[in-house]
Amino acid sequence: MTQRRWSRGSIGPAGGSSARRILAGAVVAALGMLASGCGRQYVLLHPVGPVGHSELRLMLLAGGAMAVVILFVCVLLAIAAVRFRDRQGRRAPYVPDWHQSRILESIWFIIPVLIVAIIAVPTVRQTYALAQVPQARKPLVVDVTSLSWKWFFEYPSAHVATVNHLVLPVGKPVLFELTADSAMNTFWVPQLGGMEYTMPGEVLPLWLQADHTGVYWGHSSNFSGLQFEKMFFSVKVVSASGFSSWVRQTRRSDPALTAAAYRRLRAFGTTGTATYSGYPSGSFPKVTHRFTLTGGQYVPAVRGYGQMQMGMAGSGGTMPAGRP
Amino acid sequence: MTAPAFVPYLLHTLFPPNTHRPTEIGADVMMGLGMGYLVYWLTRHRKWGWLWRDWLTTVDHKKIGTMYLIAAILMLFRGGVDALMMRVNLAMPHAPFIGPEEYNEVFTTHGVIMIFFMAMPFIFALFNAVIPLMIGARDVAFPRLNAVSFWLFAFAAALFNLAFVVGGAPNVGWTAYPPLTELHFNPGVGTNYLLVSLLISGIGTTITGINFLVTVLRMRAPGMTLMRMPMFAWAALNTSVLILFAFPPLTVALLMTLLDRLAHTAFFTLSHGGMPMMYVNLFWLFGHPEVYIVALPAYGVFSEVVPTFSGKRLFGYTSMVVSMAAIMVLSYGVWAHHFFTMGAGAAVNAFFGISTMLIAIPTGVKIFNWIFTMWGGRIRFTTAMLYVMGFIPTFTIGGATGMFLATVPADYQVHNSYFLVAHFHNVLIGGTVFGLLAGMYYWWPKMFGYRLDERQGKLAFWLFLIGFWITFGPQYLLGFKGMPRRMWTYPAGHGWHLLNVISTAGAFVMGAGFLVLVYNVLWSMRHGERDASGDPWNGRTLEWSLPSPAPEYNFARIPTVSSLDAWWAMKQTGQGRGRGAAALRLRPQDIHAIELPRNTGYPFFLGAAFFVLGFGLVFSWWVIALLGLAGVWAALAYAWFDHDQHKHMRADEIRRIEASMGRLPA
Ligand code: HEM
Ligand SMILES: [Cu+2]
Secondary structure, eight states, rough: OOOHHHHHTOOOGGHHHHHHHHHHOOOOHHHHHHHHSSSSOOOOOOOOSSHHHHHHHHHHHHHHHHHHHHHHHHHHHHHHHHHHHHHTTTOOOOOOOOOOOHHHHHHHHHHHHHHHHHHHHHHHHHHHHHHHOOSOOOEEEEEEEEETTTEEEETTTTTTEEESSEETTTSSSSEEEEEEEOOEEEEEEEEEEEEEOTTTTTOOEEEOSSSOEEEEEOOOOSOOOOTTTOOOOEEEEEEEHHHHHHHHHHHHHSSOOHHHHHOOOOOOOOOOEESSSSOOOGGGGGGTTOOOEETTTTEESSSTTTHHHHSSSSGGGGOOOOOO | OOOHHHHHHHHHHHOOOGGGGGGHHHHHHHHHHHHHHHHHHHHTTTTTTHHIIIITOOOHHHHHHHHHHHHHHHHHHHHHHHHHHHHHHHHTOOOOSSSSHHHHHHHHHHHHHHIIIHHHHHEEEEEEEEHHHHHOOOOOOOOOHHHHHHHHHHHHHHHHHTTTTTTOOOSTTOOOOOOTTSSOOOSSSHHHHHHHHHHHHHHHHHHHHHHHHHHHOOOOOTTTGGSSHHHHHHHHHHHHHHHHHHHHHHHHHHHHHHHHHHTOSSSSSHHHHHHHHHHHHHHHHHHHHHHHHHHHHHHHHHHHHHHHTTOOOOTTHHHHHHHHHHHHHHHGGOGGGOOOOGGGHHHHHHHHHHHHHTHHHHHHHHHHHHHHHHHOOOOOOOOHHHHHHHHHHHHHHHHHHHHHSHHHHHHHHHTTHHHHHHHHHHHHHIIHHHHHHHHHHHHHHHSSEEEHHHHHHEEEEEHHHHHHHHHHHHHHHHHTTTOBOSSSOOOOOOOHHHHHHHHHHHHHHHHHHHHHHHHHHHHHHHHBBSSSSSSSTTTOSSSGOOSSOOOOSSSSSSSOOSSSSSSHHHHHTTTTTTSTTTHOOGGGOOOEEEEOOOOSHHHHHHHHHHHHHHHHHHHTTTTHHHHHHHHHHHHHHHHHHOOEEEEEEOOOHHHHHHTTOSOOOO
């Protein structure tokens, strides 16, 4: 199974109890019914990569557990309302001074504790698991810069760049290094997996992988000003050979992005898509990479990384912003 | 600048293009007409003196509560109109009714108003109206500061609402994250309005927090130990503590942003090495406790309403108290769940994911305790009780989606999507708003002496509940379809259209609910059933031992409390068995002279001076700001030297009043 390959900590069927499987099945069925007709447009329910899949599994687990709780509370409330409604001739017991029961109170202390435990354990496991790029394959690195209001993507290994569209090889993990040369946005391709902020002055990592070729869409999810709604981009996933031929083609026939052109790109406004066979060296913060990859794990490149990430390191933690 | 050049400059600054759109002008005209009518009415009926003596200078907590309530309902109207404008815009792809400039302003003002100028004053309305009555006190601990709080809030709200008439409204979202709030990204005065008005109202809120903390701790009637306090008093206590520790980070964050904008400091400004992430931390260090500041009072209301209308003692009082305190403490330790996707790393995310989930435990305890309070009771489905019945399932679902969001990897997918929008409305409307409305219906007779019509009230309830689910149910699905929040319009082809249409329809159902609510109030003012007994619901707590509305001094004789649900106990025991006055067994010789706080005008002037100061800051017009500051000092100096703070009511006067209300044998 695919998910076994990339992460040990997954809560795949092999790791789950049968109760959990039934629960998840019920939720899948319910959501499936809901989604029938235009189901594909429920992009979160149709991930095409391992990250999206494992996030979906957690959603189903949390959703299932919560559905049980909701049902339980609603049924209990309904019974109380019907049985104890103030009506003539009501025969249910009336006990105005009954106000305590150790046993009952312990029960509904324990129920939430159990539910929390059921959700929390896999949550923690997955949170750690997803923070690592799968070790088996060297990821493709893509440097992402959000601008007002467009996306600028650089492929350092191929030294090509694109605006508002991505081309990715299928089946290969992609490490996105995210920053912003404008207000904050989030980089989000729902069908591949969750989002991460792009923040000026910081570089944040996010890895995703597409297991099927096709064209997907992405958008920023964090409001960034006037034309925020224009921050769509497309993600075209092609075969490995298709990807290298796209790189070759681009290098051969597309113009390079000049420093002046990058400055124009940075200005407030929107543009369509574009592809470049090169980009100026200063357009992504090289020296300030906050992390490197060792054995697939993000490792702080400078000391005090963790504090910087929590925004507590003062000016020592920022990169000079007014870069060209 | 020469005089002729100055005039166009002034006009352009005060009335930039975004203040002359049709919707703005329409609102201006409406407000002008409204104000004009008010002035006309006051003059015609010679009511100016009454307005000044009875309201603007009052320090009576009951009247201050009434003013908070009026303000909250007005702000609910403004925020609701904002919401409807957004929903109309989103009903169709590419069919804008308002453009992005206006949409961005509208979602910002909607959020700010609903939280700071609707929910908060509504809560303070209920605190003011009932907390002193519940705990057997004659007023709050600091009556004059109470008036100061109100007027700071009122003038801050006025300043904020001035933005769309003069100078332009803010458009950065209620969270106001930098660097979007930097001058470079956001020139103009709109954001200044947001910062300054929240700073001013924040002072008022903090004072309210201190006031109710001290009131609940120090002013309780003899015999009312902490563990004999009504749950609503516990809610006020916990909320006050939350306010005291949550508002300072907000104040710091807003002040730093303001300094960045006005004085070109670089706390958050990137180009000078500032740190936006710092703001995000400070904001949510406030922001998460804030959601419990608006939620705990609702819990408090439900804990009063359920026992009363079930005719049964609150189930698990001790665990209710403990769980509320647990929520209060935990709520300081979860703020980073608002930015799991800001790269804090797995350890931090795991910690905050779990700490967030822990809140579900005390919350679950409370829900079950409410249900088991009904169990074995005799439930009367009044409007207030219906809100409980709507609240429990709705809030449970809202809490459940919160658990979903605390599941870190799941949050990576739905953060800042419509799923999030649905979640927080689920808890804010299903929890806070339902709670506040329940409280309003429940205590209305106590506040005004007559009941709100139940049939109309129930109609409004059903419209709110059904409208709520039609509005926000589809928004969960939109989240699963990947729709980000705060988009002013969207393209076709993602399958977002139909769900948005449904959501918009639901918003209009809620709008209808609001109209019915207002009609309900206006109708009942004329025809509402008088509450002669003072105890219309067969209540359990001390406020119901008083006539409705309570006299200025509240208690002719401070009661002595010997158990939880003190009034219920008085009604059950002794020869005075029965409702209303009889159970009180008040005798003329029990009544003595009472010292009461004297009215004063300085809180009003203090608020007005802050308004001027704020206006000067917004436009960086320092002369005006200094004038305002001088006014602030003048008002404070006056307060300092005004030692004549009390008045006395003679015993025979009180006996006369009590007798006229049928509380004393004549
Ligand atoms: C008729 C009822 C309501 C409707 C239809 C409604 C609708 C909306 C919409 C459409 C948004 C903006 C979504 C976007 O980001 O584009 C929003 C945001 C928001 N609403 Fe409501 N709302 C309603 C009531 C309330 C109430 C009662 C409260 C508070 C107690 C509230 C608090 C908020 C907050 C805090 C935001 C976030 C604003 C921001 O992120 O800038 N809403 N609402
Ligand atoms: Cu929170």
